[in-house]
Amino acid sequence: MSTVAERRRVPATGKLDVGRILRTIRSSYYVRQVxxxxxxxxxxxxxxxxLVRLMPMNPIEKYVQDLVxxxxxxxxxxxxxxxxxxxxxxxxxxxxQYWDYLxxxxxxxxxxxLLARGTPVAAIIKTVLPWTVFSVGVGLTISFAIGISLGTVxxxxxxxxxxxxxxxVSSILSAIPNYLLAILIIVILGxxxxxxxxxxxxxxxxxxxxxxxxxIGLTWEFIKDVFFHAALPIVTYILSTAGGWTLxxxxxxxxxxxxxxxxxxxxxxxxxxxxxxxxxxxxALLPLVSGLAISIGFAIGGSTLIETYFVYPxxxxxxxxxxxxxxxxxxxxxxxxxTFVVIFSNLLADFLYSALDPRIRIGGGGS
Numbered sequence: 058m059s060t061v062a063e064r065r066r067v068p069a070t071g072k073l074d075v076g077r078i079l080r081t082i083r084s085s086y087y088v089r090q091v092x093x094x095x096x097x098x099x100x101x102x103x104x105x106x107x108l109v110r111l112m113p114m115n116p117i118e119k120y121v122q123d124l125v126x127x128x129x130x131x132x133x134x135x136x137x138x139x140x141x142x143x144x145x146x147x148x149x150x151x152x153x154q155y156w157d158y159l160x161x162x163x164x165x166x167x168x169x170x171l172l173a174r175g176t177p178v179a180a181i182i183k184t185v186l187p188w189t190v191f192s193v194g195v196g197l198t199i200s201f202a203i204g205i206s207l208g209t210v211x212x213x214x215x216x217x218x219x220x221x222x223x224x225x226v227s228s229i230l231s232a233i234p235n236y237l238l239a240i241l242i243i244v245i246l247g248x249x250x251x252x253x254x255x256x257x258x259x260x261x262x263x264x265x266x267x268x269x270x271x272x273i274g275l276t277w278e279f280i281k282d283v284f285f286h287a288a289l290p291i292v293t294y295i296l297s298t299a300g301g302w303t304l305x306x307x308x309x310x311x312x313x314x315x316x317x318x319x320x321x322x323x324x325x326x327x328x329x330x331x332x333x334x335x336x337x338x339x340x341a342l343l344p345l346v347s348g349l350a351i352s353i354g355f356a357i358g359g360s361t362l363i364e365t366y367f368v369y370p371x372x373x374x375x376x377x378x379x380x381x382x383x384x385x386x387x388x389x390x391x392x393x394x395x396t397f398v399v400i401f402s403n404l405l406a407d408f409l410y411s412a413l414d415p416r417i418r419i420g421g422g423g424s
Contacts, residue, residue: 086411094404098396102162105392106155109385116171116383158389167393168386172379178390181375186394188266189364189371192287193356196294201349203295204302205342209333211303212310224307227300235297236362242289243366263289264368289367294356302345309341316340347406354402358395 114122117136124135161168167178207227211220230238247260267273267282284291313319314337322332360373368374372391379387 087408090404090407094400097400098393101396101400102389102393103155105389105396106158107151109388109392110151110154112383114383116385119383162393167390170379170384170387172382172384172387178386181387182372182390182394185370185372185375188287188369189357189360189373191283192290192369192371193294193353193360195287196291197298197349197353197356199291200295200299201302201345203299205306205345207299207303208306208308209310209338209341212307212314213333215307215311223303227303229300230296231298231300231304233297235293235359236366238296239289239293239363239366242293258289260289260367266370287369290360290363290369290371293363293367298352298356305345305348306341309344310337313337313340347409350402350406350409351399352402354395354399357398 120138121132121135124130124138125132130138158168165179167182170176170178170181173181207223211223214220242258243260246258247256250257263286266286267279268286271279271282273279319332319336322336357372360371361377362373363369364371364373365377372394375387376391376395378384379391
């Protein structure tokens with residue numbers, strides 16, 4: 058005869074323990090993080106919808122004002138023309154507009170642009186987003202490589218003159234906003250410094266994503282031209298972020314060098330190169346890797362002024378034009394995309410950190 062303990066160990070056949078499955082899913086670190094991200098996207102999307110409607114002038118009023126001031130139309134005539142042109146009814150209650158927006162968004166429809174009439178917002182974002190991703194991605198990759206290299210070097214040579222010089226320059230650069238760096242580049246390199254009567258940097262020739270008329274394709278000529286036009290935004294991203302990476306890597310490396318396991322590794326006779334790569338570098342890079350993912354999202358979201366100053370046709374410049382002309386659908390679509398990128402970058406950073414340091418996932422209650 059089986060004992061009570063033995064009978065308890067016998068699994069129930071043919072029955073699905075739904076409660077246990079739900080508890081397992083709910084306790085999963087990844088499920089919790091994804092759920093938080095989705096809720097944040099929904100909340101921010103709703104907040105943006107109402108905030109853009111609190112702006113002092115809606116698209117119809119902006120269009121009417123332009124017609125009255127610039128073309129001398131009567132207000133009623135301009136108002137009739139605006140209502141006939143714009144495919145938006147701002148006289149509806151806000152909650153009806155909000156429900157209509159969510160319904161269309163659930164189907165993947167972001168609406169039509171009011172400025173570029175008949176053009177879907179998704180098509181506009183698809184056109185301009187790659188240029189911002191390219192400039193931001195190249196700039197942050199280069200700045201990250203420069204930052205971790207300089208940070209490691211000055212951490213090992215902190216008793217030399219190199220440390221205060223590099224640390225000082227890094228502190229100054231990290232304290233200057235990126236849009237102010239963009240203005241300084243334009244004023245100094247594009248106006249003040251001249252060679253043979255010509256500006257050192259031909260900024261007027263670097264406008265746009267590529268030279269009109271050039272053959273588009275994976276050719277060296279086209280790639281070189283794309284980098285030429287994106288050079289100033291890339292340089293701005295490098296200058297505005299490399300200092301922060303340098304200081305962070307220096308601080309992390311110094312802290313790791315004082316750990317007991319590094320002292321033990323030296324006592325075992327391991328070479329400095331082996332200690333730097335296997336012990337110091339890997340642990341010092343841990344928080345910076347997650348920070349890189351987060352910075353990509355915020356750099357894309359903060360590209361508006363930089364791309365506007367350099368006339369670079371990215372998502373930031375398009376957002377600036379939409380805000381100026383009160384193009385509600387484009388504003389909502391771009392803000393939604395930026396929100397998604399920032400939150401996804403944070404989510405990716407969490408996953409990277411938990412993969413590099415499983416204690417984060419286990420400490421969070423993950424199964």
